[in-house]
Amino acid sequence: MTAGQLSRPVVLAALGVSALAPVGLLLVASVGRDWFFPALWPPTVSLESWQDAFRGGGRMAAALGTSLVLAVTTGLASAAVGWPIGRAMADLRGWPRHFGAAAAFLPVAAPPVAVATGLHLSALIAGVAGTLGGVFLSHLVPAVGYAALYFLGIFTLFDRRIEDEARTLGAPPRTVLWRVTLPMLRRQVGEAFLLGFLVSWAQVATTLVIGGGRVRTLPLEVFAYLQAGQDRYAAAGALLLAIPALLMLGVVRFAVERAEATPL
Amino acid sequence: MLAALIVSLPVLLGVGYSVLASLGLTGPGANGLSSARLAVLGEPVVWTGLAWSLWVAAASTGIAAAGAVLVAALFRGGARTDRTARLLAVLPLPIPHLAAAVAGLLLVGQSGLLSRLLFALGLLSSPGEMPALVYDRAGLGLILTLAWKEFSFLALVAFSVVATRGERLEEVARTLGARPAAVFRRVTWPLLWRGLLPAVVAVFVFVASTYEATAVLAPSDPLALPLLTLERYTDADLSRRGDAFVLVLLGMAVSLLAVAAHEWARSRWDRFEP
Secondary structure, three states, X not given: OOHHHHHHHHHHHHHHHXXXXXXXXXXXXXXXXXXXXXXXXXXXXXXHHHHHHHOOXXXXXXXXXHHHHHHHHHXXXXXXXXXXXXXXXXXXXOHHHXXXXXXXXXXXXXXXXXHHHHHHHHHHXXXXXXXXXXXXXXXXXXXXXXXXXXXXXXXXXXXXXXXXXXXXXXXXHHHHHHHHHHHHOHHHHHHHXXXXXXXXXXXXXXXXXXXXXXXXXXXXXXXXXXXXXXXXXXXXXHXXXXXHHHHHHHHHHHXXXXXXXXXX | OHHHHHHHXXXXXXXXXXXXXXXXXXXXXXXXXXXXXXXXXXXXXXXXXXXXXXXXXXXXXXXXXHHHHHHHHHOOOOOHHHHHHHHHHHOOOOOOHHHHHHHHHHHHOOXXXXXXXXXXXXXXXXXXHOOOOOOOOOOHHHXXXXXXXXXHHHHHHHHHHHHHHHHHHHHHHHHOOOOHHHHHHXXXXXXXXXXXHHHHHHXXXXXXXXXXXXXXXXXXXXXXXXXXXXXXXXXXXXXXXXXXXXXXXXXXXXXXXXXXXXXXHXXXXXXXXX
């Protein structure tokens, strides 16, 4: 037996702990009451923090709703905007293509605090600072950067002869898009939506600066609970942040597999 | 070209505004062209904050990359164990950094789960004896949390590098009589390292400028560059708010330097491609 074969079970066990323990710890911390040092397990388990979160008008439930609205709209809009931009960039050759990719990379690579402070002026001029619309637009900036880069890769490899064939058979551009291109790229569109959803879901700096404290998303509530020393509520909020992100991944995978199994 | 400009325009506008604000031409407390705002670069807190952010980024990216290489090299087959290991490695990918930071706080904090486990094993008698891993000057808790979070992304890239490029070259090396250790050293490792490098640079740049996990786990002295930037941007003293624009440009410069360094290294290595 080689060293590699011997270490495989150990590394596998470590991977299992690493993948499951943090989420398990958040779950226990969110339901544990009076869980003080040195107890390894909370003396009382209660769903109080979760009930508080979802009771009518609860801060966390409202923030969850705001985060979901922002993430879904950002996901949809970034896929819709990133598609034509990525496709147009894929048509470029030579230095314009490098320039295009670098330009799309800028909002992705720029520090979030830099993006937020830079966008603040534009938001103030447009009169959207401190509004949900302004925060949505600020989330859209990095999300469109990711989506444009993603679709640049997709359309670089996409075989366009099938579109040409549909056009030759008399299909107008809209029919080619809806009946040929979109059905072929269902999975990629789903993944682009997911990418935009996750980018918005995790935003903190842009929400903080552009929202000016008036737009309360779930990450901002988690921060507030941490600063107030309310670890139980912070853990519940952190789980609420983690679960939809994990579920979205599963839902998109499932929807795509089902769609791909359905004959066109 | 127009499409690319649309994507980058909001950021370019922000950079342009930061340049003008750094020169005192606009922004809060602006009073004409002057280099007064650049004086912030003379404050030691800026450079210690930058050095601290770079240390955290280098350490966490290094640990995550080493883990990704190890797992990609160990679990590359089609057996159920390999597939399970690969799934477990990438499972935390969509978990937001803030959620990871809260879990990190509950795990390695002074009275966190790790401290309780050490107490149960008789290695500690009070939370005060637990080495500080949160808000500590070395940033160990933050480094471990970020390494855990970035590991899943780098592992995903490493799996794809091994799957798409490794098999055939390794087969050739084995046919030529190379032992498993030599195959790893001469074929697998160079392939993985070069295939992973763009993702490693991306992770380094991201971690150096990340805000949320840093705000939860980092100390207030030294103050990490992203925290210092936002602190100045929201300072009650309007004359200090302008400092944030200089710090924004400093953060952008670090990101651009890292990307440029990567492109330079890649072009050097590409010359050796067969």
